Amino acid sequence: MSESNAPAISNPVEYIQHHLGNMTHNGERPASLVDFSVFFVDTFVMSLILALAFAFAAWKVGKNLDPDKPTGMQNILETVVEFVNQQVKDIFPTADKWVGPLAITIFVWVALMNTMDIIPVDLIPSLVSGVAGVFGYDPAHVYWKAVPTTNLDTTFALALLVFGLIIFYNIKHKGLFGYMKVFATHPFSASNPIVKVLLFPINVVMTAIEEVAKPVSLGLRLFGNMFAGELLFLLIALLAFSYWAMPGQVVLGVLWSIFHILVILLQAFIFMLLTIVYLGLASQGTDEH
């Protein structure tokens, strides 16, 4: 095999593993699935940059709101705010001043983090590796996972806050006793007091599962979709193993990128919508049960 025919990616397994590795604060890999001694610098920095970008745009627009002639970024953010507000109005039973900001933050921030998936898979990691190389690190051992939502930490951070708010809203609108009553009498209810008591443990378990399933499904859905999307981009990138396969990489890459735009916005939208729905359910009074 001559030099010109050398594969662009010599070791596919190593390539994918490298791409799926995170930069940690001490260079150690997490020992187990849950390991709080490790901090992923790449995920945190990427999401922080995007959060700051959104915050900056919001501050810039919010500072000089032009009520008569909205232009540029104000138009975009006004549209997003109106869209999210409409969803909240349609779903949420009562007026609440925090649901709107929560929903728009989820929608925009998640959409921005997901959008990192559209950037060519090697671009950001290579840039970071290059910069690290300048500072004397070995580029082969610099890991950088660019899409924060392909990380369970990010999706579960969002889901956990939503979970906490679900409990808070339940107690706020139903009262602590009312919330406990939901656990005791939901989903199976009976008029006979003896049957009621018999159903009590089943109801508690069922409702607890139902409640816990909400954040878990929220976090895993977003993570799964984005992780799968990222993995597919990596697999498409692997087609660069030979020159004759490169047209396939271009065609598939374009197709998957276009399709992924849909996934990116859809997942952000679903996360936002389910958050509103869950909090809306939590805000209903006890009369419905």
Place this chain on the structure above:
Amino acid sequence: MNVTATLIGQLIVFSILIWFIKAVLWEPVINTLEDRKKRIADGLAASEKGMKDQELAAENAKHAIKEAKQAAAEIIAQAKARDTQMIEEAKNKAVEEADRVIAGAQAEIDQEVNRAKDSLRTQVSALAVAGASKILGKEVDANAHKAALKELIEQI
């Protein structure tokens, strides 16, 4: 694919971001949108009201013009009537005046005639007395023949 301390960092970033977005973006934009909605509604209502006012004004103007026309026609009719009346009055006055003038003239003529008759009577009696004297050759006493003279005069 792990859950690590990053979770806590992300939670903090997320919480702060929500608070920040609420303060700088959500509330100002919602307020602006509400304000704009209200102003548009107000503007539309005002324009509708203006249109209605204009319609009303046009209706009023039409009405006023109609009334003015009517009044003008009435005035003209009145003037015409007055005109005819004045001419009639003038005619009547003229006729009356003419009648009076004629009557005056008639009276004067009658007076003249009577005066002429009177003088004629006196002259006739004197003439008769003179004529009789001449015929009789003697003085005739007018008083003695007063009755005959009076009869004569009466015949004139």
